[in-house]
Amino acid sequence: MDGSIFIGTWWSLVPPLLAIVLALVTKEVYSSLFIGVAMGALLYTGFHPWNAFVAFDIMKNSMNLNILIFDVLLGMIIVLMSKSGGSAAYGKWAGTKIKSKKSAMLATTGLGVLIFVDDYFNCLTVGSVMRPVTDRFKVSRAKLAYIIDATAAPVCIIAPISSWAAAVNSYVPEDAGISGFQLFLRTIPYNLYAILTLLMVFTIILTGLDFGLMKKHEKNAANGDLFTSGGEEFDQVKEEEISSNGKVIDLVLPVLVLIVTAIGAMIYTGFLGGATDVVTAFAGCDAETSLIFATLITVMFMLVLYLPRKVITFKGFMDSFVEGFKMMIPAIGILIFAWSLKGMGDALEIASFVEKLVGSNASASVLLPAILFLV
Numbered sequence: 001m002d003g004s005i006f007i008g009t010w011w012s013l014v015p016p017l018l019a020i021v022l023a024l025v026t027k028e029v030y031s032s033l034f035i036g037v038a039m040g041a042l043l044y045t046g047f048h049p050w051n052a053f054v055a056f057d058i059m060k061n062s063m064n065l066n067i068l069i070f071d072v073l074l075g076m077i078i079v080l081m082s083k084s085g086g087s088a089a090y091g092k093w094a095g096t097k098i099k100s101k102k103s104a105m106l107a108t109t110g111l112g113v114l115i116f117v118d119d120y121f122n123c124l125t126v127g128s129v130m131r132p133v134t135d136r137f138k139v140s141r142a143k144l145a146y147i148i149d150a151t152a153a154p155v156c157i158i159a160p161i162s163s164w165a166a167a168v169n170s171y172v173p174e175d176a177g178i179s180g181f182q183l184f185l186r187t188i189p190y191n192l193y194a195i196l197t198l199l200m201v202f203t204i205i206l207t208g209l210d211f212g213l214m215k216k217h218e219k220n221a222a223n224g225d226l227f228t229s230g231g232e233e234f235d236q237v238k239e240e241e242i243s244s245n246g247k248v249i250d251l252v253l254p255v256l257v258l259i260v261t262a263i264g265a266m267i268y269t270g271f272l273g274g275a276t277d278v279v280t281a282f283a284g285c286d287a288e289t290s291l292i293f294a295t296l297i298t299v300m301f302m303l304v305l306y307l308p309r310k311v312i313t314f315k316g317f318m319d320s321f322v323e324g325f326k327m328m329i330p331a332i333g334i335l336i337f338a339w340s341l342k343g344m345g346d347a348l349e350i351a352s353f354v355e356k357l358v359g360s361n362a363s364a365s366v367l368l369p370a371i372l373f374l375v
Contacts (some may be wrong), residue, residue: 006043008356012348015040019341033337040344055344062343063336066288071120071332073295075324077254078128080302083320084311085246086254091132093248101137105147105205108134112151113198116159117262118291119152125255126151140221142214150201154194160185165282181279193373243311253305258298265290 006012019036023029041055042048081087098104108130115122126148134144156164165184172180203209210218220226269290270281306312345351358368 012350075328085243086250140217142217262294
Protein backbone atom coordinates (compact mmCIF):
# COMPACT_ATOMS: atom_id res chain seq x y z
CA MET A 1 0.00 0.00 0.00
CA ASP A 2 1.22 3.48 -0.86
CA GLY A 3 1.61 5.58 2.29
CA SER A 4 1.15 8.78 0.32
CA ILE A 5 -2.63 8.24 0.28
CA PHE A 6 -2.68 8.95 4.03
CA ILE A 7 -0.48 12.07 3.90
CA GLY A 8 -2.25 15.40 4.09
CA THR A 9 -5.65 13.74 4.64
CA TRP A 10 -7.92 13.22 7.66
CA TRP A 11 -5.87 10.09 8.42
CA SER A 12 -3.14 12.42 9.71
CA LEU A 13 -5.42 13.15 12.70
CA VAL A 14 -5.55 9.48 13.73
CA PRO A 15 -2.17 9.19 15.59
CA PRO A 16 -2.70 12.14 18.00
CA LEU A 17 -6.38 11.28 18.54
CA LEU A 18 -5.49 7.65 19.19
CA ALA A 19 -2.84 8.67 21.73
CA ILE A 20 -5.27 11.01 23.53
CA VAL A 21 -8.09 8.44 23.68
CA LEU A 22 -5.78 5.68 24.92
CA ALA A 23 -4.30 7.97 27.57
CA LEU A 24 -7.79 8.83 28.85
CA VAL A 25 -8.94 5.20 28.82
CA THR A 26 -5.83 3.45 30.17
CA LYS A 27 -4.47 6.28 32.37
CA GLU A 28 -1.04 5.20 31.06
CA VAL A 29 0.73 7.91 29.07
CA TYR A 30 3.93 6.17 27.85
CA SER A 31 2.25 3.29 25.98
CA SER A 32 -0.47 5.62 24.65
CA LEU A 33 2.04 8.02 23.12
CA PHE A 34 4.14 5.16 21.73
CA ILE A 35 1.11 3.53 20.09
CA GLY A 36 0.22 6.90 18.57
CA VAL A 37 3.74 7.22 17.16
CA ALA A 38 3.67 3.62 15.86
CA MET A 39 0.32 4.18 14.16
CA GLY A 40 1.71 7.33 12.52
CA ALA A 41 4.71 5.39 11.22
CA LEU A 42 2.47 2.67 9.76
CA LEU A 43 0.28 5.26 8.03
CA TYR A 44 3.32 7.13 6.71
CA THR A 45 4.79 3.94 5.17
CA GLY A 46 1.52 2.42 3.95
CA PHE A 47 1.53 -0.22 6.70
CA HIS A 48 4.89 -1.65 5.61
CA PRO A 49 6.26 -3.24 8.82
CA TRP A 50 9.96 -2.86 7.98
CA ASN A 51 9.75 0.65 6.55
CA ALA A 52 7.78 1.69 9.63
CA PHE A 53 11.10 1.77 11.50
CA VAL A 54 11.35 5.24 9.95
CA ALA A 55 9.63 6.20 13.22
CA PHE A 56 13.01 6.06 14.95
CA ASP A 57 14.51 8.50 12.44
CA ILE A 58 11.58 10.86 12.98
CA MET A 59 11.95 10.41 16.74
CA LYS A 60 15.66 11.27 16.54
CA ASN A 61 15.06 14.34 14.40
CA SER A 62 12.19 15.57 16.60
CA MET A 63 14.09 15.54 19.90
CA ASN A 64 15.20 18.83 21.44
CA LEU A 65 18.57 18.05 23.01
CA ASN A 66 18.80 21.48 24.65
CA ILE A 67 15.65 20.91 26.69
CA LEU A 68 16.85 17.43 27.71
CA ILE A 69 20.18 18.86 28.92
CA PHE A 70 18.32 21.58 30.83
CA ASP A 71 16.04 19.00 32.47
CA VAL A 72 18.97 16.85 33.62
CA LEU A 73 20.88 19.83 35.06
CA LEU A 74 17.73 21.09 36.76
CA GLY A 75 17.21 17.64 38.26
CA MET A 76 20.78 17.80 39.60
CA ILE A 77 20.08 21.22 41.16
CA ILE A 78 16.97 19.89 42.90
CA VAL A 79 18.84 16.87 44.29
CA LEU A 80 21.66 19.14 45.53
CA MET A 81 19.16 21.44 47.25
CA SER A 82 17.73 18.43 49.05
CA LYS A 83 21.08 16.85 49.96
CA SER A 84 22.45 20.11 51.32
CA GLY A 85 19.54 20.32 53.73
CA GLY A 86 18.34 23.54 52.12
CA SER A 87 14.89 22.18 51.21
CA ALA A 88 14.41 20.75 54.71
CA ALA A 89 15.57 23.98 56.35
CA TYR A 90 13.19 26.00 54.18
CA GLY A 91 10.36 23.62 55.08
CA LYS A 92 11.01 24.12 58.80
CA TRP A 93 11.24 27.89 58.38
CA ALA A 94 8.10 28.10 56.29
CA GLY A 95 6.34 25.91 58.84
CA THR A 96 6.80 28.68 61.41
CA LYS A 97 5.20 31.22 59.05
CA ILE A 98 2.51 29.08 57.43
CA LYS A 99 -0.09 27.94 59.93
CA SER A 100 -2.73 26.11 57.89
CA LYS A 101 -3.26 23.79 54.95
CA LYS A 102 -5.02 26.54 53.00
CA SER A 103 -2.13 29.00 53.49
CA ALA A 104 0.36 26.28 52.44
CA MET A 105 -1.51 25.80 49.17
CA LEU A 106 -1.84 29.56 48.63
CA ALA A 107 1.90 29.96 49.23
CA THR A 108 2.56 27.25 46.62
CA THR A 109 0.28 29.05 44.15
CA GLY A 110 1.94 32.40 44.85
CA LEU A 111 5.42 30.98 44.27
CA GLY A 112 4.19 29.37 41.05
CA VAL A 113 2.93 32.74 39.83
CA LEU A 114 6.19 34.48 40.77
CA ILE A 115 8.42 32.02 38.86
CA PHE A 116 7.14 32.86 35.38
CA VAL A 117 10.35 32.59 33.34
CA ASP A 118 9.82 29.02 32.16
CA ASP A 119 7.27 26.31 32.89
CA TYR A 120 9.81 23.46 33.22
CA PHE A 121 11.78 25.53 35.68
CA ASN A 122 8.57 26.55 37.45
CA CYS A 123 7.29 23.00 38.00
CA LEU A 124 10.54 21.55 39.24
CA THR A 125 11.57 24.48 41.43
CA VAL A 126 8.19 25.06 43.09
CA GLY A 127 7.77 21.33 43.67
CA SER A 128 11.17 21.03 45.34
CA VAL A 129 10.71 24.15 47.48
CA MET A 130 7.12 23.65 48.63
CA ARG A 131 6.94 19.87 49.01
CA PRO A 132 8.24 19.83 52.62
CA VAL A 133 5.71 22.51 53.55
CA THR A 134 2.68 20.88 51.92
CA ASP A 135 3.69 17.47 53.31
CA ARG A 136 3.63 18.97 56.81
CA PHE A 137 0.02 20.10 56.35
CA LYS A 138 -1.04 16.82 54.72
CA VAL A 139 -1.63 18.11 51.22
CA SER A 140 -1.67 15.08 48.90
CA ARG A 141 1.04 14.88 46.26
CA ALA A 142 -1.74 14.79 43.65
CA LYS A 143 -3.09 18.13 44.90
CA LEU A 144 0.42 19.59 45.01
CA ALA A 145 1.02 18.43 41.44
CA TYR A 146 -2.27 20.00 40.31
CA ILE A 147 -1.46 23.37 41.92
CA ILE A 148 2.06 23.40 40.45
CA ASP A 149 0.94 22.41 36.96
CA ALA A 150 -1.92 24.93 36.98
CA THR A 151 0.45 27.79 37.85
CA ALA A 152 3.26 26.84 35.46
CA ALA A 153 2.34 26.97 31.77
CA PRO A 154 -0.80 29.13 32.34
CA VAL A 155 1.35 31.80 34.00
CA CYS A 156 4.13 31.56 31.40
CA ILE A 157 1.73 31.93 28.47
CA ILE A 158 0.35 35.24 29.82
CA ALA A 159 3.69 36.60 31.10
CA PRO A 160 5.40 38.87 28.53
CA ILE A 161 8.83 37.95 29.92
CA SER A 162 8.97 34.17 29.56
CA SER A 163 10.28 31.43 27.30
CA TRP A 164 6.71 31.01 26.00
CA ALA A 165 6.61 34.63 24.88
CA ALA A 166 9.89 34.00 23.05
CA ALA A 167 8.42 30.89 21.39
CA VAL A 168 5.28 32.74 20.23
CA ASN A 169 7.47 35.52 18.86
CA SER A 170 9.39 33.01 16.76
CA TYR A 171 6.20 31.66 15.17
CA VAL A 172 5.15 34.99 13.61
CA PRO A 173 6.41 35.52 10.02
CA GLU A 174 8.55 38.61 9.41
CA ASP A 175 6.09 39.95 6.81
CA ALA A 176 3.06 39.58 9.12
CA GLY A 177 2.80 43.33 9.68
CA ILE A 178 3.03 42.90 13.45
CA SER A 179 5.88 41.78 15.71
CA GLY A 180 5.58 38.54 17.62
CA PHE A 181 5.83 40.40 20.91
CA GLN A 182 2.99 42.77 19.99
CA LEU A 183 0.86 39.80 18.95
CA PHE A 184 1.64 38.04 22.25
CA LEU A 185 0.55 41.09 24.27
CA ARG A 186 -2.70 41.43 22.32
CA THR A 187 -3.65 37.77 22.82
CA ILE A 188 -3.25 37.82 26.63
CA PRO A 189 -6.86 38.92 27.38
CA TYR A 190 -8.16 36.17 25.07
CA ASN A 191 -6.11 33.35 26.59
CA LEU A 192 -9.14 31.98 28.36
CA TYR A 193 -7.65 28.60 29.20
CA ALA A 194 -4.79 30.12 31.16
CA ILE A 195 -6.95 32.71 32.92
CA LEU A 196 -9.71 30.24 33.86
CA THR A 197 -7.16 27.67 35.05
CA LEU A 198 -5.62 30.20 37.45
CA LEU A 199 -9.08 31.24 38.69
CA MET A 200 -9.95 27.58 39.21
CA VAL A 201 -6.88 27.02 41.39
CA PHE A 202 -7.71 29.92 43.71
CA THR A 203 -11.38 28.88 43.81
CA ILE A 204 -10.59 25.30 44.79
CA ILE A 205 -8.07 26.36 47.47
CA LEU A 206 -10.27 29.05 49.02
CA THR A 207 -13.49 27.00 48.99
CA GLY A 208 -11.90 23.64 49.86
CA LEU A 209 -13.82 22.08 46.99
CA ASP A 210 -12.45 18.70 45.90
CA PHE A 211 -14.20 16.18 43.70
CA GLY A 212 -13.58 12.90 41.91
CA LEU A 213 -10.21 11.27 42.38
CA MET A 214 -8.74 14.42 43.95
CA LYS A 215 -11.22 14.09 46.80
CA LYS A 216 -10.02 10.53 47.35
CA HIS A 217 -6.37 11.65 47.32
CA GLU A 218 -7.07 14.42 49.84
CA LYS A 219 -9.02 12.09 52.13
CA ASN A 220 -6.14 9.60 52.12
CA ALA A 221 -3.63 12.41 52.77
CA ALA A 222 -5.65 13.52 55.81
CA ASN A 223 -5.16 9.97 57.14
CA GLY A 224 -1.39 10.13 56.55
CA ASP A 225 -1.10 8.66 53.03
CA LEU A 226 0.22 11.53 50.90
CA PHE A 227 0.79 9.33 47.87
CA THR A 228 -2.31 7.08 47.81
CA SER A 229 -0.28 4.51 45.86
CA GLY A 230 3.36 3.97 45.10
CA GLY A 231 4.58 7.58 44.98
CA GLU A 232 7.38 7.21 47.48
CA GLU A 233 9.74 5.82 44.84
CA PHE A 234 10.09 9.29 43.30
CA ASP A 235 11.76 10.74 46.41
CA GLN A 236 15.29 10.34 45.09
CA VAL A 237 17.22 11.59 48.15
CA LYS A 238 17.26 9.30 51.18
CA GLU A 239 16.84 10.87 54.59
CA GLU A 240 20.30 9.81 55.76
CA GLU A 241 21.87 11.65 52.80
CA ILE A 242 20.39 15.02 53.82
CA SER A 243 22.81 17.28 55.67
CA SER A 244 21.82 18.49 59.12
CA ASN A 245 23.89 21.66 58.59
CA GLY A 246 21.76 23.02 55.76
CA LYS A 247 20.29 26.51 55.96
CA VAL A 248 17.51 28.35 54.16
CA ILE A 249 20.11 30.17 52.03
CA ASP A 250 21.18 26.80 50.60
CA LEU A 251 17.87 26.75 48.77
CA VAL A 252 17.06 30.44 48.33
CA LEU A 253 20.41 31.60 46.93
CA PRO A 254 20.64 28.95 44.15
CA VAL A 255 17.03 29.69 43.13
CA LEU A 256 17.80 33.42 42.94
CA VAL A 257 20.99 32.77 40.96
CA LEU A 258 19.05 30.55 38.56
CA ILE A 259 16.27 33.11 37.99
CA VAL A 260 18.59 36.14 37.63
CA THR A 261 21.03 34.28 35.38
CA ALA A 262 18.24 32.91 33.18
CA ILE A 263 16.67 36.35 32.69
CA GLY A 264 20.09 37.95 32.08
CA ALA A 265 21.07 35.29 29.56
CA MET A 266 17.77 35.61 27.70
CA ILE A 267 18.20 39.37 27.39
CA TYR A 268 21.85 38.94 26.34
CA THR A 269 21.04 36.40 23.60
CA GLY A 270 18.29 38.74 22.40
CA PHE A 271 20.79 41.57 21.98
CA LEU A 272 23.13 39.16 20.18
CA GLY A 273 20.26 38.56 17.77
CA GLY A 274 20.07 42.24 16.90
CA ALA A 275 17.62 43.61 19.48
CA THR A 276 17.88 47.30 20.38
CA ASP A 277 15.99 47.32 23.70
CA VAL A 278 15.19 44.97 26.58
CA VAL A 279 11.64 44.18 25.45
CA THR A 280 12.60 43.12 21.92
CA ALA A 281 15.69 41.38 23.32
CA PHE A 282 13.55 39.15 25.49
CA ALA A 283 11.08 38.56 22.70
CA GLY A 284 13.84 37.40 20.35
CA CYS A 285 16.03 35.55 22.85
CA ASP A 286 17.43 32.04 22.62
CA ALA A 287 15.50 30.64 25.60
CA GLU A 288 16.89 27.11 25.42
CA THR A 289 20.56 28.13 25.41
CA SER A 290 19.86 30.69 28.13
CA LEU A 291 18.30 28.07 30.41
CA ILE A 292 21.21 25.68 29.93
CA PHE A 293 23.66 28.50 30.70
CA ALA A 294 21.67 29.45 33.82
CA THR A 295 21.59 25.89 35.16
CA LEU A 296 25.35 25.43 34.57
CA ILE A 297 26.13 28.68 36.40
CA THR A 298 23.82 27.62 39.24
CA VAL A 299 25.53 24.22 39.57
CA MET A 300 28.94 25.90 39.77
CA PHE A 301 27.58 28.39 42.32
CA MET A 302 26.27 25.51 44.44
CA LEU A 303 29.69 23.85 44.29
CA VAL A 304 31.25 27.00 45.78
CA LEU A 305 28.40 27.44 48.28
CA TYR A 306 28.21 23.88 49.60
CA LEU A 307 31.66 22.28 49.53
CA PRO A 308 33.63 24.77 51.67
CA ARG A 309 30.94 24.54 54.38
CA LYS A 310 30.95 20.73 54.11
CA VAL A 311 27.18 20.45 53.80
CA ILE A 312 27.89 17.97 51.01
CA THR A 313 30.94 15.97 49.94
CA PHE A 314 32.50 16.22 46.49
CA LYS A 315 31.47 12.62 45.79
CA GLY A 316 27.91 13.40 46.90
CA PHE A 317 27.96 16.47 44.67
CA MET A 318 28.98 14.48 41.59
CA ASP A 319 26.58 11.63 42.39
CA SER A 320 23.78 14.18 42.26
CA PHE A 321 24.19 14.38 38.47
CA VAL A 322 23.12 10.75 38.03
CA GLU A 323 20.43 11.04 40.71
CA GLY A 324 19.06 14.16 39.03
CA PHE A 325 19.05 12.30 35.71
CA LYS A 326 17.07 9.46 37.31
CA MET A 327 14.60 11.95 38.76
CA MET A 328 13.95 13.44 35.32
CA ILE A 329 13.56 10.15 33.40
CA PRO A 330 9.72 10.13 33.58
CA ALA A 331 9.55 13.70 32.24
CA ILE A 332 12.20 13.01 29.59
CA GLY A 333 10.34 9.89 28.45
CA ILE A 334 7.09 11.80 28.00
CA LEU A 335 8.88 14.63 26.19
CA ILE A 336 10.58 12.25 23.73
CA PHE A 337 7.34 10.46 22.88
CA ALA A 338 5.40 13.74 22.62
CA TRP A 339 8.04 15.26 20.33
CA SER A 340 7.98 12.07 18.24
CA LEU A 341 4.20 12.24 17.93
CA LYS A 342 4.49 15.87 16.81
CA GLY A 343 7.17 14.87 14.28
CA MET A 344 4.94 12.10 12.97
CA GLY A 345 2.14 14.63 12.54
CA ASP A 346 4.52 16.83 10.53
CA ALA A 347 5.51 13.86 8.37
CA LEU A 348 1.83 13.11 7.69
CA GLU A 349 1.35 16.84 6.89
CA ILE A 350 -1.41 17.33 9.45
CA ALA A 351 -0.87 21.11 9.20
CA SER A 352 -1.56 21.18 5.46
CA PHE A 353 -4.72 19.11 5.96
CA VAL A 354 -6.04 21.53 8.60
CA GLU A 355 -5.04 24.47 6.40
CA LYS A 356 -6.95 23.05 3.43
CA LEU A 357 -9.96 22.26 5.61
CA VAL A 358 -10.13 25.71 7.13
CA GLY A 359 -9.28 27.51 3.89
CA SER A 360 -12.07 25.83 1.95
CA ASN A 361 -14.69 25.95 4.69
CA ALA A 362 -15.66 29.27 6.22
CA SER A 363 -17.62 27.68 9.07
CA ALA A 364 -14.61 25.51 9.99
CA SER A 365 -12.40 28.58 10.31
CA VAL A 366 -14.93 30.10 12.73
CA LEU A 367 -15.31 26.93 14.79
CA LEU A 368 -11.64 25.92 14.89
CA PRO A 369 -10.66 28.19 17.84
CA ALA A 370 -13.60 26.88 19.87
CA ILE A 371 -12.73 23.27 19.01
CA LEU A 372 -9.11 23.81 20.05
CA PHE A 373 -10.27 25.43 23.31
CA LEU A 374 -12.53 22.44 24.11
CA VAL A 375 -9.76 19.96 23.31
